[in-house]
Amino acid sequence: MSSHDHPVPGHLPPNPPRPRGPGHHHPSHAGQDGAAIDWEVLGPHLERGAEIQTPLYEQAAAWLRQLLGPDAPDGSDGGPVPVRRILDVGSGPGVVSCLLARAFPDAEVCAVDATEALLDRARARAERLGLADRIHTHCAEVPHGLDPLGGADLIWSSKALHHVGDQRGAVAALAGHLRPGGLLAVCEGGLAPRFLPRDIGIGRPGLQARLDAAAEDWFADMRAALPDATDALEDWPAFLANAGLRTPCTRSFLLDLPAPLADDARHYIQANLGRATEEYGDQLDPEDVSTLTRLTDPHDPAGITRRPDAFLLSAQTVHTARALEP
Known part of the structure; x- marks a missing residue:
């Protein structure tokens, strides 16, 4: 699960943004400035980030089980769906792929x-x-590399589709791989x-707000530079409805790691x-x-690795909808 892919404090996802060619969701080996990126070297950092967010992803997986199971909330159609096959699109190092395999023990996960x-x-x-017999991999770009994958009962994609110029089209492409009654879940x-108080005792108060503003500008520039970028309102439930899916549901999940933080999060x-x-x-x-x-600086008493007031609080939003039953 995932990719968001921002290497910035305003967005702390498992995967950083990846450069793209036409129709690619995050290909290959150069950053926005053209510098080479060694994904093998970066991989441990991405995996650690996803592990830190495991409590949040476990909450999301439990909710997906509810949506697909006999206790589905009012308004869902079609009743329980036996989940036999799951696609984790933009999986990165596979942390969420493994969580989904455990949440749906009868399913194969790609x-x-x-x-x-x-x-x-x-x-x-x-x-x-011990999940190698149920988890498989497929190297492909979104949306054009998905055709060989076939259908799935659950498709999960986290922080990957905003790296596709035509986000609406990418949602439609994923929806096309749902089996009848299947669920598409988009984490965007x-x-x-937040990870520090407003006044941290060094520099000018409000640093995090200024970092967030810079991150938003960076993100807007990244989106504008994508091939086939469309200037569409980022209404993910509408994208799901436009793809022909029904019974949209949206829910946000909280990651709350209070101070003092463990070393891995620091x-x-x-x-x-x-x-x-x-x-x-x-x-x-x-300044x-x-x-x-x-x-x-790991040696500075005011550094993030030594501060007693460092914490991590964030929320991720998941948008879902289901394919029509026959």
Whole structure:
């Protein structure tokens, strides 16, 4: 599960943004500035980020089980659906693929990603967890590389579709792979993570709000540069309805890791702050850049790895809808 793919503190997802060619959701080996990206080296960071967010993803998986099971909420149609096949589109290193396999023990899970090095990690993870017989991988780009995949009872895609220029078309492409009564779940949106108080005792108060603003500008530029980018209202339930799906449901899930943070979460935030400085440090004033330098310094008492007030609070939103029964 996933990809959001922003290497920025305003968005703390499993995968960072990936450059694209025509019709690609996150191909290959260069960043926005053309610099090479070694996904094999970056893979452990992406996997750690997804592991940190496991409580949130477990909540989402339990909700999907409810939507597809006999206790579906009022308004769902078609009753329970036996989930035999799941596609995790934009799977990254496969953390959520494995969570979905455990949540739906009768299902085969296909982890789909455009980066083979990350699929290597997904296969290794499935092997370690004793799930290798039920988790398979497919290297493909969204939406045009999905045709060989066939149908599925549940399709999950997290933070990948906003890297496709035509998001509406990408949703329709995924919906086309649903079996009758199947569920499409798109994880997009939510709330930018918070991890420090407004006044952290160094630099000018309100750093996180300024980082969020810079991240939004970065994201808008990224979207505008995508091939076939459409200037459409980002209404994910409407995209699902336009794809011919029914009974839309939306729910947000909270990740609440209070202070004092565990070391793995601290190091993850530290790495994201470092990448934020690289991506858009030139949009920040010198005082904020100096503050980020201190926050990412492992030896500075004010650094993120040593602060007693560091926390992680975020929310991810999941939009779902179902294919028509025959």
